[in-house]
Amino acid sequence: MNEWIAIGALALVGLLIPLGMMAVSYLLRPSVPETSKRATYESGEIPTGGTRIRFNIQYYMVALLFLVFDIETVLLFPWAVIYRPALESDAVTLLEVLGPMLVFVAILLVGLAWAWRNGAVQWATSPRQVEPEADRP
Amino acid sequence: MSGASFAPVPLQQDSDTVLLPERVADLTGLGELGVAGELVAAFIAAFFVGNLMLAMTGVAGPWAKRKITAAFTDRIAVNRIGPFGLFIIVADAVRLLSKELIIPENADRPAYDLAPIVVAGSAMLGFAVIPMGSGIQLADPEIGLAYVFAVSGIASVGLVMAGYSSSNKYSLLGGLRAVAQNIAYEIPLVVTGMSVVIFTGTLQLGGIVEAQTEPLITLGGFAIPAWYAFINPFAFGLFLVANFAEVGRNPFDTPEAPTEIVAGYQTEYSSVYFVLIYLGEFLHIFLGGAVIATLFLGGPAGPGPAALGIVWFLVKIWAVFLLTQWLRSALPRVRIDQMIEIGWKGMLVLSFANLVLTALIVGMIA
Numbered sequence: 001m002n003e004w005i006a007i008g009a010l011a012l013v014g015l016l017i018p019l020g021m022m023a024v025s026y027l028l029r030p031s032v033p034e035t036s037k038r039a040t041y042e043s044g045e046i047p048t049g050g051t052r053i054r055f056n057i058q059y060y061m062v063a064l065l066f067l068v069f070d071i072e073t074v075l076l077f078p079w080a081v082i083y084r085p086a087l088e089s090d091a092v093t094l095l096e097v098l099g100p101m102l103v104f105v106a107i108l109l110v111g112l113a114w115a116w117r118n119g120a121v122q123w124a125t126s127p128r129q130v131e132p133e134a135d136r137p
Numbered sequence: 138m139s140g141a142s143f144a145p146v147p148l149q150q151d152s153d154t155v156l157l158p159e160r161v162a163d164l165t166g167l168g169e170l171g172v173a174g175e176l177v178a179a180f181i182a183a184f185f186v187g188n189l190m191l192a193m194t195g196v197a198g199p200w201a202k203r204k205i206t207a208a209f210t211d212r213i214a215v216n217r218i219g220p221f222g223l224f225i226i227v228a229d230a231v232r233l234l235s236k237e238l239i240i241p242e243n244a245d246r247p248a249y250d251l252a253p254i255v256v257a258g259s260a261m262l263g264f265a266v267i268p269m270g271s272g273i274q275l276a277d278p279e280i281g282l283a284y285v286f287a288v289s290g291i292a293s294v295g296l297v298m299a300g301y302s303s304s305n306k307y308s309l310l311g312g313l314r315a316v317a318q319n320i321a322y323e324i325p326l327v328v329t330g331m332s333v334v335i336f337t338g339t340l341q342l343g344g345i346v347e348a349q350t351e352p353l354i355t356l357g358g359f360a361i362p363a364w365y366a367f368i369n370p371f372a373f374g375l376f377l378v379a380n381f382a383e384v385g386r387n388p389f390d391t392p393e394a395p396t397e398i399v400a401g402y403q404t405e406y407s408s409v410y411f412v413l414i415y416l417g418e419f420l421h422i423f424l425g426g427a428v429i430a431t432l433f434l435g436g437p438a439g440p441g442p443a444a445l446g447i448v449w450f451l452v453k454i455w456a457v458f459l460l461t462q463w464l465r466s467a468l469p470r471v472r473i474d475q476m477i478e479i480g481w482k483g484m485l486v487l488s489f490a491n492l493v494l495t496a497l498i499v500g501m502i503a
Contacts, residue, residue, distance in 0.1 A: 003276035005175060006158045007265040007284075009183035010275055014261030017187060018254045018413050021234065025409035028235035038242045040305050041404055051243070051304045059313050062477060066320035069485070073327045076492075077283055077340070080331045084338040084499055094500045101496070105489060112485065121481035123474030 061120045065112075072108050076101070157182040157275055179275075183265070186275055190264055193451075194419035197458060199229035205459065209466035238408040245302035252302065253406065253413035255295030260420030262288040267427045268346050270437020270446020281342040282334065285428055286327050289383070292421060293319045296392070296402050299414065303405035311401020314473060315385065315392035321480030322382035322389075325488035329376045332488075332495040333365050333432045346436035366433040372491050373433045377460075379484060380425040382476070384418070386461040388468040391476050426457030 040047040079101050086097050115121060158179040161167070165181075167174035200215060200223060207214030215222035240249065266281040268274040278284060293316050300312015334340060337348040352360035353367055366373040382389035393401035403414045430436055430453035439449030471479065 003156070003278050006156070006179040006183060006275040007262075007278075009158075009176070009179040010187060010265040011258070011262055012180065013183045013187035014258035015254065017191060017261070018257045021412065022409050025234040025236075025238070025412075028231075029408055030235075030237050032237060038239060040241050040243065041399070042306065043399070051306055051309055053306055053309065055310065055313055058477065059317050062317055062321060062481065065481070066324070069324045070320075073324060073331070076328070076331060077334070080334040081338060081340060083335050083496065087500060098496055098500055102493065105493065109486075109489065112481075116482065121477060123477050 056123075058123055061115075065115055065120060068111065069108065072104075075104070155272060156277060157186070157273055160272055182275055186264055186269075186273065187261055189273075190261065190420060190423060191416075193423055193454070194416055195226050195230070197423070198415060198419050199226050201458070202462060205462040206466060209463070233412045234409055236408040236411075238410065241304060241405045243304035244405070245304065248298045248302035250410075252295050252299035253410045253417070255298060256292055256417035257413040257420065258417075259288060259291035259295060260417045260424060262291070263424040264427065266342050267424075267431060268343050268436050269427075270448075270450045271444055273447055274343065277341055277343040279339070279341050282330060282340040282345070282432075285342075285424075286323075286330065289421065289424060290319070290323065292417060295417070299406065300402040303402070305405045307398040307400070307404045308402050310398050311392050311404065314398075315402055317473075318382055318385065318389060318392055318476055318480070321477060322379045322484060325375060325480070325484035326379040326383055328485075328488040328492050329372050329379060330428075330432060332369065332372045332492050335492075335495050335499050336365065336368070342431050342436075346431060346438070349435040350438060362435055362438060364433060364435040364438075369491075369495060372495070375484065375488055375491060376429060376433065379488070380429060381461060381464065382480065382484075384421045384425050384461070386422065387465040388471050389476060390465075390470055391473050394470055422458055422461055423454050426454035429457055430454055 040051070042048070083097060086092050087094065112121075158175070158181075161182045162175060162178035165178065167178040167181075170177075203214040203225075204222075215225040218224040218228055240246075263285045265275045266277060266284055268277070296315040296319075297312045300308045300310075300315065303309075333345065337345045339345065339348075349362060349364050351363045353363040354361055361367060381387070385392050391397075393403065398404075403411060406414055427450075430450060434453050437446030437450040439445060439452070441449075
């Protein structure tokens with residue numbers, strides 16, 4: 001039996017369980033529409049402005065950094081799988097199988113060090129936050 | 138490579154374990170009905186596994202979580218309905234499902250409705266390849282570990298959908314924090330998991346469990362198994378921490394920090410949608426526990442006959458759950474800037490150091 005059939009079956013179950021719960025809830029729950037019941041929650045205040053607010057640039061920086069490292073982990077997986085069988089077969093030396101990976105990781109660590117130095121993994125603070133307490137109005 | 142060739146690694150390792158769908162097919166005679174019978178058998182097996190994990194979260198969410206927190210804070214918690222208050226699970230399920238569904242105005246409708254399904258459904262997917270012992274394993278593909286990491290990452294998409302589509306400032310910030318945290322700790326998690334793969338030489342979870350069955354050393358007639366938590370405790374610690382951040386539990390619960398952003402991405406969710414997101418989170422904690430148990434704690438291994446495997450497996454994932462609740466009571470939350478710095482400056486560097494050191498040590502031994 002193909003194993004991916006079972007995985008697909010679990011995906012189907014994982015879809016049917018939420019849908020089933022939604023169906024049960026649809027039958028059970030009341031609907032009492034009232035004015036401003038659906039207003040956006042802002043701690044009980046009248047909501048101000050839109051939601052598409054400006055947010056910290058940091059989220060964008062770490063996402064970029066993540067792309068680099070995520071692709072790296074994908075490339076490291078095949079290496080990790082063959083590493084021990086390759087060594088135990090005595091057909092290759094340790095340097096041959098470990099060396100290229102060390103170079104690969106080293107290049108990425110240089111990249112991380114560069115990003116670190118440029119503040120990509122340092123939480124960006126606004127100028128107002130950096131000011132000392134006494135200078136604030 | 139110097140022209141010399143080594144024996145190719147078999148992609149599909151031969152294994153005599155019978156997977157759950159095949160067992161169901163044999164027991165019910167569905168296997169003789171051809172492809173349709175196999176599909177039905179696979180569905181029955183998947184339904185069993187899905188509901189087993191659903192039952193776990195049902196016990197954990199409304200009951201165990203309250204009882205554990207109460208024990209830590211010297212209170213009693215739920216004790217009115219049924220023995221030990223256990224029937225609160227039924228009462229809470231009915232209560233939550235029969236709540237009115239309030240959808241905020243300005244919500245992006247398709248995304249707002251799909252997010253809970255994505256969060257809950259994706260958390261279920263990972264359990265397909267986990268060997269739970271006693272022959273309960275849906276599938277054992279050769280890319281098992283990569284599959285688990287891949288599908289557990291889908292939840293981030295659901296969290297961003299929830300955060301963005303709610304049209305609420307708290308939700309947006311919570312969604313952004315959730316994804317920033319998930320991606321920051323995903324790399325240490327995967328790289329640390331990879332250091333186990335270096336030992337086993339396979340991504341197949343059945344193979345990883347099998348590699349941990351040999352006794353490591355025998356102390357006074359008591360054999361300590363070769364679990365990777367004992368062989369490489371450093372990796373075990375790193376994986377635990379990265380896992381807590383990945384499932385967003387204390388001390389890394391910045392995405393839903395109640396004192397800062399109300400409830401993060403789930404602020405605007407009510408009724409069944411809230412249940413589904415909550416369910417997805419608990420499923421994720423248990424999936425994290427299952428991966429920890431499989432990679433580092435010998436999976437379903439334990440004293441006694443092999444038929445007890447499922448019991449030991451459940452004990453291990455509940456131990457991880459208990460640890461998350463313990464940390465919830467014992468540790469303060471890290472700030473968002475600390476969270477980013479711990480992830481990118483600390484965990485990432487340490488996980489690569491662990492990977493290179495493991496590779497060196499395995500290279501010396503092999």
